[in-house]
Amino acid sequence: MRFFLLPKQEVVTVTQEATLRQTLEKMEHHRYTAVPIINHDGGYAGTVTEGDLLWFMKNRPGITFETANRVGLSEVPLRLNHRSVRIDSNMEDLISLAKIQNFVPVVDDMERFIGIVRRSEIIDYCQTIMQGAAAVEA
Structure with missing residues (x-):
């Protein structure tokens, strides 16, 4: 899995202390x-997803982009539980999570957060394995 890991220094993240506006602007x-x-x-x-932010703002009519700097990200409920994996997890764990998440936090x-594995990297890996198997069969 280390081969697929995009290290945390290269990953765009937000902190729990970020404001709603900071999160929106970064995304x-x-x-x-x-x-x-x-x-x-x-x-x-x-x-946090765009959907989380949009639903939160929809359900809080007093919040505007201008006032979003007064709202902490910690106030925004996350609708989905994006699970992480440990660095020593196997490919099966990664593949099962990549089916439902754009990336898998590691x-x-x-x-401690050390990076992500993107769904596209996992699909590329699976494609390579499938092409290798097809070449052996031919």
Whole structure:
């Protein structure tokens, strides 16, 4: 799995202390629909999605983009539980999560966030395996 890991230094994340506005601006700037949330200990705390932010703002009519800097990300409920895996997990664990998540957060044995594995990397791996099997059969 280490081969597929995009290290945390290269991953766009937000902290639990971020504001709603900071989160929106970061996601817009990088054109991402979901980003990992990191807690104060460097651990993986969840994944926030555009949908989480939109539903939160819809259900709080007093919040505007201008006032979003007064709302903490910690107030936004996360609708989905994006699970992480440990660095020593197997490919089956990665594949099962990649079916339902755009990326799979990876943590070390101390539960600290160390990066992500993108769904596209897992699909490429599976495609390579399938092509190798097809070549052997032919």
